[in-house]
Amino acid sequence: MTRKIFIRFFIASLTLITLQSRVFANIFTGDDPQKVKYVFLFVGDGMGQAQVNLAQAYLAAIEDHVGFEQLSFTRFPHVGFASTYAYNQLITCSAAAGTALATGHKTSNGRISMDPEGSLPYESIATKAKKDGYKVGIVTNVSIDHATPAVFYAHQPGRDMYFEIGLDLARSDFDFFAGGGFLIPDGGSIESGAVNVIDYAIRNGFNVVNTREGFENLSTAAGKTLVISPRTASEASMPFSIDMAPTDITLADYTAKAISLLDNEKGFFLMVEGGKIDWACHGNDAATAIHEVIAFDKAVEHAVSFYLKHPEETLIVVTADHETSGLALGNNTTRYNSYLALLKYQKSSAVELNNAISRSGVNKSGDPEADFAKMMKIVETDIGLNSTPHNTLLSEEETASLKKVFMEGVYGTGDEENEYRNYEAFINAAVRMLAEKAGISWGSSAHTFVNVPVYSLGQGAEKFSGNIDNTDIPKIIGELMQIK
Amino acid sequence: MTRKIFIRFFIASLTLITLQSRVFANIFTGDDPQKVKYVFLFVGDGMGQAQVNLAQAYLAAIEDHVGFEQLSFTRFPHVGFASTYAYNQLITCSAAAGTALATGHKTSNGRISMDPEGSLPYESIATKAKKDGYKVGIVTNVSIDHATPAVFYAHQPGRDMYFEIGLDLARSDFDFFAGGGFLIPDGGSIESGAVNVIDYAIRNGFNVVNTREGFENLSTAAGKTLVISPRTASEASMPFSIDMAPTDITLADYTAKAISLLDNEKGFFLMVEGGKIDWACHGNDAATAIHEVIAFDKAVEHAVSFYLKHPEETLIVVTADHETSGLALGNNTTRYNSYLALLKYQKSSAVELNNAISRSGVNKSGDPEADFAKMMKIVETDIGLNSTPHNTLLSEEETASLKKVFMEGVYGTGDEENEYRNYEAFINAAVRMLAEKAGISWGSSAHTFVNVPVYSLGQGAEKFSGNIDNTDIPKIIGELMQIK
Numbered sequence: 026m027t028r029k030i031f032i033r034f035f036i037a038s039l040t041l042i043t044l045q046s047r048v049f050a051n052i053f054t055g056d057d058p059q060k061v062k063y064v065f066l067f068v069g070d071g072m073g074q075a076q077v078n079l080a081q082a083y084l085a086a087i088e089d090h091v092g093f094e095q096l097s098f099t100r101f102p103h104v105g106f107a108s109t110y111a112y113n114q115l116i117t118c119s120a121a122a123g124t125a126l127a128t129g130h131k132t133s134n135g136r137i138s139m140d141p142e143g144s145l146p147y148e149s150i151a152t153k154a155k156k157d158g159y160k161v162g163i164v165t166n167v168s169i170d171h172a173t174p175a176v177f178y179a180h181q182p183g184r185d186m187y188f189e190i191g192l193d194l195a196r197s198d199f200d201f202f203a204g205g206g207f208l209i210p211d212g213g214s215i216e217s218g219a220v221n222v223i224d225y226a227i228r229n230g231f232n233v234v235n236t237r238e239g240f241e242n243l244s245t246a247a248g249k250t251l252v253i254s255p256r257t258a259s260e261a262s263m264p265f266s267i268d269m270a271p272t273d274i275t276l277a278d279y280t281a282k283a284i285s286l287l288d289n290e291k292g293f294f295l296m297v298e299g300g301k302i303d304w305a306c307h308g309n310d311a312a313t314a315i316h317e318v319i320a321f322d323k324a325v326e327h328a329v330s331f332y333l334k335h336p337e338e339t340l341i342v343v344t345a346d347h348e349t350s351g352l353a354l355g356n357n358t359t360r361y362n363s364y365l366a367l368l369k370y371q372k373s374s375a376v377e378l379n380n381a382i383s384r385s386g387v388n389k390s391g392d393p394e395a396d397f398a399k400m401m402k403i404v405e406t407d408i409g410l411n412s413t414p415h416n417t418l419l420s421e422e423e424t425a426s427l428k429k430v431f432m433e434g435v436y437g438t439g440d441e442e443n444e445y446r447n448y449e450a451f452i453n454a455a456v457r458m459l460a461e462k463a464g465i466s467w468g469s470s471a472h473t474f475v476n477v478p479v480y481s482l483g484q485g486a487e488k489f490s491g492n493i494d495n496t497d498i499p500k501i502i503g504e505l506m507q508i509k
Numbered sequence: 510m511t512r513k514i515f516i517r518f519f520i521a522s523l524t525l526i527t528l529q530s531r532v533f534a535n536i537f538t539g540d541d542p543q544k545v546k547y548v549f550l551f552v553g554d555g556m557g558q559a560q561v562n563l564a565q566a567y568l569a570a571i572e573d574h575v576g577f578e579q580l581s582f583t584r585f586p587h588v589g590f591a592s593t594y595a596y597n598q599l600i601t602c603s604a605a606a607g608t609a610l611a612t613g614h615k616t617s618n619g620r621i622s623m624d625p626e627g628s629l630p631y632e633s634i635a636t637k638a639k640k641d642g643y644k645v646g647i648v649t650n651v652s653i654d655h656a657t658p659a660v661f662y663a664h665q666p667g668r669d670m671y672f673e674i675g676l677d678l679a680r681s682d683f684d685f686f687a688g689g690g691f692l693i694p695d696g697g698s699i700e701s702g703a704v705n706v707i708d709y710a711i712r713n714g715f716n717v718v719n720t721r722e723g724f725e726n727l728s729t730a731a732g733k734t735l736v737i738s739p740r741t742a743s744e745a746s747m748p749f750s751i752d753m754a755p756t757d758i759t760l761a762d763y764t765a766k767a768i769s770l771l772d773n774e775k776g777f778f779l780m781v782e783g784g785k786i787d788w789a790c791h792g793n794d795a796a797t798a799i800h801e802v803i804a805f806d807k808a809v810e811h812a813v814s815f816y817l818k819h820p821e822e823t824l825i826v827v828t829a830d831h832e833t834s835g836l837a838l839g840n841n842t843t844r845y846n847s848y849l850a851l852l853k854y855q856k857s858s859a860v861e862l863n864n865a866i867s868r869s870g871v872n873k874s875g876d877p878e879a880d881f882a883k884m885m886k887i888v889e890t891d892i893g894l895n896s897t898p899h900n901t902l903l904s905e906e907e908t909a910s911l912k913k914v915f916m917e918g919v920y921g922t923g924d925e926e927n928e929y930r931n932y933e934a935f936i937n938a939a940v941r942m943l944a945e946k947a948g949i950s951w952g953s954s955a956h957t958f959v960n961v962p963v964y965s966l967g968q969g970a971e972k973f974s975g976n977i978d979n980t981d982i983p984k985i986i987g988e989l990m991q992i993k
Contacts, residue, residue, distance in 0.1 A: 074558060074590065075959045082599055082958065092594050099976050104590055106558065106962065110576050115566055115847040115948075116839055134845065353835025353952025353959075355600055360955045361618065363599040464599075468837025468950035471844045474566065475559045475837075478590065480976075490974055492583050492964075 061484045061505040062292035062338035064154070065328040066498075067098070068126060069321050070119060070173055071303030073348025074478050079311065079365075079465065080318035082354075086365035096322040097329050098343040098480040103490040105479035107498065109347045112141045115474040119303070120184035122346035123176035125495040127151065127296075129503075135184050137175045143182030150499040151177040153508045154294040155199060162201035162283040162293065166276045166320075167300030168261035169194060169204035169253075170222075173346060177296055178202075188212030191222035194251075195229050200293075201286050202231075203252035203279040206261035226251050240274055245286055252279065258376070265301055265374040266320035267313050277323040284331050292338070294506070297324050305374065306349035308453060309467040311460040312371035314352075332483050340484050340505060342498065345477035351468025356461055363464035367417060370409020375456045378407055382452070383445040397431050400448070404455045410462070417462055430454045545968045545989040546776035546822035548638070549812040550982070551582070552610060553805050554603060554657055555787030557832025558962050563795065563849070563949065564802035566838075570849035580806040581813050582827040582964040587974040589963035591982065593831045596625045599958040603787065604668035606830035607660035609979040611635065611780075613987075619668050621659045627666030634983040635661040637992045638778040639683060646685035646767040646777065650760045650804075651784030652745035653678060653688035653737075654706075657830060661780055662686075672696030675706035678735075679713050684777075685770050686715075687736035687763040690745035710735050724758055729770055736763065742860070749785055749858040750804035751797050761807040768815050776822070778990070781808050789858065790833035792937060793951040795944040796855035798836075816967050824968050824989060826982065829961035835952025840945055847948035851901060854893020859940045862891055866936070867929040881915050884932070888939045894946070901946055914938045 069076070077099065084094035093099075111121035111134050118134040125131055128138050128147035138147045155161045165174045170190040175181070179193035187209035194202060211221035219225035227233050234240050235253040243250060256273055258264040264273060280297050287293035299321030305314035325343055332339040355363075373381070382403070390396055404410045404427070411419045419427070431451040460466065479498070481489040485505040489498065553560070561583065568578035577583075595605035595618050602618040609615055612622050612631035622631045639645045649658045654674040659665070663677035671693035678686060695705035703709035711717050716731040718724050720739050727734060740757055742748040748757060764781050771777035783805030789798035809827055816823040839847075857865070866887070874880055888894045888911070895903045903911070915935040944950065963982070965973040969989040973982065 075957075078592075078959050082594075091597055091599060093592055095976075102975050104588065104975050106588055108562075108577055110566075113575055114845060115575055115849075116845045118845070348838075351835075351837025351839050351950060351952065353837060353957055354832075355835050355953040355955055355957035357953050357955065360953075361598060361600045361602070363958065365599075466835060466952035468835065468952050469839040469841050469844075471839055471841065473559075473837055473839035474847065475562050491586050491588050492579075 065341040067343040071349030072345040075352040101480040101482040106476040119172040127176040137181040146180035160293040161199040162295040165204040165298040166263040195226035267316040280324040312368040313374040343480040356466035359464040549825040551827040555833030556829040559836040585964040585966040590960040603656040611660040621665040630664035644777040645683040646779040649688040649782040650747040679710035751800040764808040796852040797858040827964040840950035843948040
């Protein structure tokens, strides 16, 4: 052996010893290096690549630079694309996509962890994890009986069977639930004489809290816990992030609490849904969608902090169930220009603006011209349109198009089904107009079938990279958790 | 040492020996295991995730199943997302994005491998590879002086300086160029008395071929080679794939030829652009865009075949410069349904349909109603709209909207700037209507700033995974090729 070859051999041996150390350590201790103890699955409902990039570009734009700011999960080392199509339809609903993410099975739109015919249940990764000794938490900012949380604990042929889904929750042995409220808490008779789903959950051993104080004082001593948001907005969901008061509990608060309660020697599985990204996108409400993505990211940050303490045993997967509303990061009005910073002038969600308008009642003077003028003032102060300082003055044509929306339809026709329908249509049109001026557009107000991004960090994270299907996600998680 | 521990140690040693063998082999031979010898960079111009998924879902739909067919590159093991924003603008043009992909520098829209001010040149990975002894090939199906190919060999402050870009090509020492033609082959005086760019290239040692026979007989003996397409369509590009005759040379043919000519002991760098995905998307022409993605994929297949012969030394990166036209895989008409198989009834691109109409001249009878009826027949036979067997009968409203497009504008006004302008607008509207019936939509006819997918295979491919910027791509390629 010449000296040169010997030195090469020596250096190679050193390298290999370093590589070997961990394998050997595990061989001698009998531990399996692959087993993941702490698993986070974050589901940004409706969060396609475009929604993520819009939030990134917005954060840069309000700091007056061109490009993207990173979110916690866009820094993750591994990414993949997941196809989302349902069993018999390219465009999935949240129930079918959720069933895929929770159980690894494609199903028909509308099913909650049941087969395409709605007759056989599919077991979720959360249920399997629980059986295997992991603690399990399910967190959302929409109602706790909504499709995405439901697929992890319930089995129902229809996503609208909220009462039955609520019963499934109350019967579950999961350790932590947190969300808005219940859409149909009492819809039929409940065994054991419970008056509603929440009462039934209490009778089944759940510690139920619905105050900020109760939430803050939660400890592991309480046993299995169900947190209902002290303040809810439409459809038993928590308020949009853009509409939140400083005292409101956030998705990030829920996530931090879930981590502190679930943390135990045997590990946990925690699913966190950012459910209102989807809702904002269905409403084509760009500013609101951006704030939802940012709020979702703040929840992910807590998981990242946990990961940093347990990097060898933690896995974080951030993905979406589908993209909502065909968000395009450009349009034919602004062409190659973008003015995303304009979106910061929108003060609340379109939904909340509409609620405020119908609550106040002051806008119904009986004089359509005067009411329209009042509404244009709201558009200026609360949406930032038609404002000289913001450089968003509307053309005569644009004002006319908003006026047309306001004046047409139910206004003055005596149709009382929803006397503020034209106000809603008007606000929605104004919000879409702001998006157009900002340089983006919406192809739909329904879901689309474009692949969604998958971001992963931690033990086994590389297995979620590449082109995968949404059904692969729980399968890989199950393998990594070594669930039978 | 107990028997059990000994067995574990023995198994671990065997595993490690396997792992070591390659490292040792390289240590003893002195080869660097990291150096990549054969590099393919495929750029699907305008090919966002949505364009890829549309092609995948279309291929499944015409086989009558719901879901995606795989393309060669959607099977690649590694994927990433690349941000595409330009130096001072979120929405990039192909010149700035190309400069990023070729040189690793952000620049202003319009620059061809020059700094944002257009004063300093940036060296491309292709030029560096050539200096380092690699052979270099540049292939496109648009004109060879177009932005994406140009950024690899030229330096000009404006992408429209086609004549100057052509001169840069003629002066280059790259080994292989193939594309459509030149947009401005003679635009000024050329040194050495050459009559045009092509003549100049010949004087500079290029073997120029522009026939199918010449192309097929090309061999390495010819030295540096420039292939001009025997048949070109608009703007010196090769015909759209959907419009090709069996005798036409395809992007895949070019790629196969490039591989055979560039293959040599010192390795090569080959860039292949699918340039007309972008063009089809600018025209919101979905069927044509799908066929372009498929044609691009067939070019990639040749690289995959080469990789299979040299898996240890080959790298293939497939990406895009930007997304074009905000393609949304859903719309408000079809909502949660998709009817992609309808797109198979479109027989040629909108551009070619328009060319055929203006060439034939027969449609200008002077009777607008009669001409409109003739056009509706073309819509039925060549686009598949308003057809009973295809279940695409138009409503009265839809027919009226097409008629409005046809009748309005220049028809009968005597404006002779483009006497077929209304025919073009009409065909474009019909093609968009087909897309709407198929269940997709377009947010724009310009580019958007959504991240583009990056698919990679082979040696070092994992380095392109995760969230990257388009400027990272040539930097990583340069590192892997160990270019100084």
